[in-house]
Ligand SMILES: Nc1ncnc2c1ncn2[C@@H]1O[C@H](COP(=O)(O)OP(=O)(O)OP(=O)(O)O)[C@@H](O)[C@H]1O
């Protein structure tokens with residue numbers, strides 16, 4: 001697998017979420033993802049960027065364009081140094097929220113992309129990686 | 135302050151969501167809508183989301199809130215113009231909007247509202 005391009009963006013304000021969505025839409029188009037796959041990826045980005053801001057206290061979005069044989073993909077990693085997720089199983093339960101949300105972001109985002117990987121440690125932060133392939 | 139316009143169409147109100155939603159905008163919209171429903175005695179609210187390229191749980195919650203608010207003010211909500219890719223994504227996200235009627239476009243949405251207002 002080859003990384004053909006990469007970049008990073010801050011997730012520190014509400015406006016950054018909007019910009020992250022727009023940037024990821026553009027990347028998804030450049031990558032050659034079909035419209036539905038683009039829409040799913042951008043929706044997942046919106047959910048995870050908002051979680052990074054609201055629960056993680058802000059963080060970064062790092063993206064990579066991938067090439068693996070004939071397929072192309074995008075990997076997007078959200079990382080923050082917030083409180084972490086104390087009970088991951090609970091957080092990954094559909095409908096569970098610690099705030100006033102719908103509790104759909106994490107479980108929904110996982111279903112919307114091809115690969116989903118979450119690492120978290122209490123007091124250290126949270127890192128979520130998602131990948132969408134053509 | 136940035137606001138989403140609310141248009142009056144007979145007995146109904148039309149909200150066209152065109153810009154990227156954020157928290158403050160969503161809150162303003164709820165307040166404005168409550169005022170307008172009460173001022174015009176509107177029986178229905180059409181929310182046109184044809185310009186939205188994604189609907190996430192945040193916008194979903196806003197739609198659910200508007201629908202709940204309209205209901206207690208005796209108006210019905212119809213969501214119109216959802217793009218096909220958005221619809222497919224919403225199902226997978228797990229966002230079902232209970233109590234929110236949907237229609238393909240504004241015309242169909244108006245028909246639906248007229249029909250249900252007549253039946254009452
Ligand atoms: N980056 C993060 N840092 C700390 N806690 C998090 C983070 N992301 C998610 N969580 C925790 O996981 C819970 C579930 O997140 P999820 O996105 O599924 O739902 P939500 O944000 O509460 O609601 P919704 O996304 O539907 O508006 C959150 O309520 C929060 O407690």
Ligand SMILES: [Mg+2]
Pocket residue numbers: 047050051101104105106
């Ligand atoms: Mg969330």
